[in-house]
Amino acid sequence: MCTSGFLLFCMRRSFFHLKFVFRKSITSAYSPQRRRLPQNYTTMEKDQLILSIVKSEDFEEALDIFWKHFMPNEPVTGLIGCHTAVGYRIYNLDLLLREMLQSQTCFMAKDQKGNIIGIAFCTVILKKDDTTIHELPTRDEYLCQGWPVDFTHILLLLDHLGYHPNIMNDKKVNQLLDIFAVVVKPNYRRMGIATQLITKAITEAQLVDIPLVTVVCTSAFTQRCCAKLGFNAENTIFYKDWHYKNIKIFDNNKIDPVHPAAISYYKYI
Numbered sequence: 001m002c003t004s005g006f007l008l009f010c011m012r013r014s015f016f017h018l019k020f021v022f023r024k025s026i027t028s029a030y031s032p033q034r035r036r037l038p039q040n041y042t043t044m045e046k047d048q049l050i051l052s053i054v055k056s057e058d059f060e061e062a063l064d065i066f067w068k069h070f071m072p073n074e075p076v077t078g079l080i081g082c083h084t085a086v087g088y089r090i091y092n093l094d095l096l097l098r099e100m101l102q103s104q105t106c107f108m109a110k111d112q113k114g115n116i117i118g119i120a121f122c123t124v125i126l127k128k129d130d131t132t133i134h135e136l137p138t139r140d141e142y143l144c145q146g147w148p149v150d151f152t153h154i155l156l157l158l159d160h161l162g163y164h165p166n167i168m169n170d171k172k173v174n175q176l177l178d179i180f181a182v183v184v185k186p187n188y189r190r191m192g193i194a195t196q197l198i199t200k201a202i203t204e205a206q207l208v209d210i211p212l213v214t215v216v217c218t219s220a221f222t223q224r225c226c227a228k229l230g231f232n233a234e235n236t237i238f239y240k241d242w243h244y245k246n247i248k249i250f251d252n253n254k255i256d257p258v259h260p261a262a263i264s265y266y267k268y269i
Contacts, residue, residue, distance in 0.1 A: 044192055044193055049109045049110065054106040056101075062101060062108065063094065063097060065183055067089055067094075071090075075219055077154065081150060082148070082150045082151050090147070097181070106119065106122055107200050109197055118183060118188065120201050122178065122179050122180055124178075127165070127173070131165070156244050158216055161237060164178070164214070177201065177212070179201055184197075205269060214267075215264075217265065223263050231266065233263050233265055238260055
């Protein structure tokens with residue numbers, strides 16, 4: 001999963017009961033040189049890593065890694081011109097990440113010196129009711145919840161790829177694990193760390209009898225990773241074709257040909 005210049009970020013929908021009705025997630029990977037998919041990379045062996053739940057004393061560092069190494073460079077946020085300046089944080093998203101950390105559903109990889117080199121933000125989502133089909137949220141609803149105007153385009157895209165309540169009804173499960181975000185520091189990419197973090201999350205889900213794992217991938221790197229780990233592709237949206245209420249969202253000239261589409265995945269465990 002970790003290829004040169006690689007960053008995985010997974011954002012998906014769920015419910016939480018603060019001021020928001022919906023959770024969002026994106027999955028993506030970032031290659032700053034926009035190089036083509038590499039065929040080989042060096043693997044950091046499992047015994048060289050310390051994999052564990054993110055502890056409270058590491059929360060702030062985990063968040064700093066996310067905002068520093070993902071948001072300023074993530075391909076989809078770049079397509080819509082979302083605010084990604086160093087030091088800028090989307091309040092709703094930062095709050096969502098903090099809730100995941102506090103729920104102890106996030107995992108970190110440390111090297112032998114005890115340095116955090118990767119984080120997997122995950123969340124367990126429970127089925128709320130027996131409604132067969134749930135209507136997707138609207139842009140106005142997200143705006144009322146305080147999401148930035150430009151970021152709502154990403155949330156709406158993800159809803160159309162796969163909305164958690166509908167996924168659980170379709171797959172006939174009462175709960176699932178959503179891999180929300182996996183971030184690996186630049187100097188440690190192409191070593192298989194992201195793959196090991198995802199594998200750790202899946203293993204922990206199996207231990208508590210969670211039957212399904214979901215993820216949305218907005219880059220070719222993470223899509224390739226999901227195929228490698230046995231995930232099934234569910235829905236695909238090409239960025240050039242994405243419209244909301246007959247309005248084209250992405251500029252074709254800004255779309256990286258290496259990452260032309262977003263794909264949702266699931267895996268029974």
